[in-house]
Amino acid sequence: MAHIARDAKALTARIRRIRGQLGSLEEALAGDADCVAVLQQIAAVRGAVNGLMAKVLEDHLREHFAPVEGTDADEMEQLVGIIGSYLK
Amino acid sequence: MAHIARDAKALTARIRRIRGQLGSLEEALAGDADCVAVLQQIAAVRGAVNGLMAKVLEDHLREHFAPVEGTDADEMEQLVGIIGSYLK
Amino acid sequence: MAHIARDAKALTARIRRIRGQLGSLEEALAGDADCVAVLQQIAAVRGAVNGLMAKVLEDHLREHFAPVEGTDADEMEQLVGIIGSYLK
Amino acid sequence: MAHIARDAKALTARIRRIRGQLGSLEEALAGDADCVAVLQQIAAVRGAVNGLMAKVLEDHLREHFAPVEGTDADEMEQLVGIIGSYLK
Numbered sequence: 001m002a003h004i005a006r007d008a009k010a011l012t013a014r015i016r017r018i019r020g021q022l023g024s025l026e027e028a029l030a031g032d033a034d035c036v037a038v039l040q041q042i043a044a045v046r047g048a049v050n051g052l053m054a055k056v057l058e059d060h061l062r063e064h065f066a067p068v069e070g071t072d073a074d075e076m077e078q079l080v081g082i083i084g085s086y087l088k
Numbered sequence: 089m090a091h092i093a094r095d096a097k098a099l100t101a102r103i104r105r106i107r108g109q110l111g112s113l114e115e116a117l118a119g120d121a122d123c124v125a126v127l128q129q130i131a132a133v134r135g136a137v138n139g140l141m142a143k144v145l146e147d148h149l150r151e152h153f154a155p156v157e158g159t160d161a162d163e164m165e166q167l168v169g170i171i172g173s174y175l176k
Numbered sequence: 177m178a179h180i181a182r183d184a185k186a187l188t189a190r191i192r193r194i195r196g197q198l199g200s201l202e203e204a205l206a207g208d209a210d211c212v213a214v215l216q217q218i219a220a221v222r223g224a225v226n227g228l229m230a231k232v233l234e235d236h237l238r239e240h241f242a243p244v245e246g247t248d249a250d251e252m253e254q255l256v257g258i259i260g261s262y263l264k
Numbered sequence: 265m266a267h268i269a270r271d272a273k274a275l276t277a278r279i280r281r282i283r284g285q286l287g288s289l290e291e292a293l294a295g296d297a298d299c300v301a302v303l304q305q306i307a308a309v310r311g312a313v314n315g316l317m318a319k320v321l322e323d324h325l326r327e328h329f330a331p332v333e334g335t336d337a338d339e340m341e342q343l344v345g346i347i348g349s350y351l352k
Contacts, residue, residue, distance in 0.1 A: 033093070036255070056130060131350075166304075170300075173307055215321060232306060
């Protein structure tokens with residue numbers, strides 16, 4: 001079973017949390033929203049989306065790719081670490 | 089009227105589009121989602137959230153801040169341009 | 177004296193450290209560089225450049241811009257905080 | 265020959281250009297630097313460093329990793345495309 005199918009429940013829960021954050025943002029806009037609060041809420045949504053991407057991308061790397069002959073096995077985790085630093 | 093209130097309708101439409109993207113992502117996960125398609129959908133959500141942040145942040149700068157005495161008036165647009173390059 | 181002139185010495189020291197990092201990267205490439213080490217060195221340079229940008233941009237905001245009438249004085253620090261989160 | 269060794273000359277040229285950009289930045293700071301010009305120069309250095317990272321990371325992926333059995337061959341290029349969009 002691919003990582004996406006295996007993690008579907010956990011990933012869906014993450015997505016629903018992000019949809020909930022966006023729902024609160026909509027409510028804030030419908031009310032007398034404070035600009036800074038709106039900016040902070042959007043930044044929080046961005047952080048959650050980056051976290052979602054990091055999770056799926058890292059699992060994708062581990063499951064669908066492997067170091068070729070002559071490449072150390074631990075290079076996968078080093079690669080995941082470097083890419084992860086860009087997704088924060 | 090603050091920019092947030094003035095743009096509430098347009099911002100809400102953006103947020104609903106992002107919620108729709110997330111809804112499609114949930115459906116993909118409920119079905120036989122292809123990993124690369126999921127990664128590309130998440131990247132599209134991230135781009136949309138960055139666009140939303142850029143819009144609100146730029147309007148926030150223009151409306152709530154002004155160059156102090158001795159600072160050229162066009163420095164606001166230059167500042168907005170530099171910050172915008174980070175939000176893509 | 178503008179923040180750039182006032183901080184010139186400290187900013188120059190930061191820039192020299194980054195040039196030093198790039199010098200070590202050149203030496204690594206001239207030798208038998210390990211790919212992962214090179215990737216980690218580039219990531220470190222990127223972090224240092226982002227730190228440099230954050231420092232100059234935040235000082236630039238504080239010195240050349242001010243909240244307009246009706247905008248709370250603390251909104252500058254909130255704005256700097258939000259922008260800073262994007263420059264990490 | 266690993267991609268790093270093979271591309272050492274081209275990568276070194278990129279690094280020297282970035283060092284040159286940083287040298288100009290130092291000169292600007294030693295003179296009567298304009299803040300916005302300094303900010304734009306730093307943003308340009310950041311873009312060049314991101315380009316350097318994208319180049320090395322993409323070659324690293326292609327050379328040291330391969331799709332495992334059951335994963336389409338074209339998934340490497342799709343993966344490189346998604347990761348590349350984060351390094352801009």
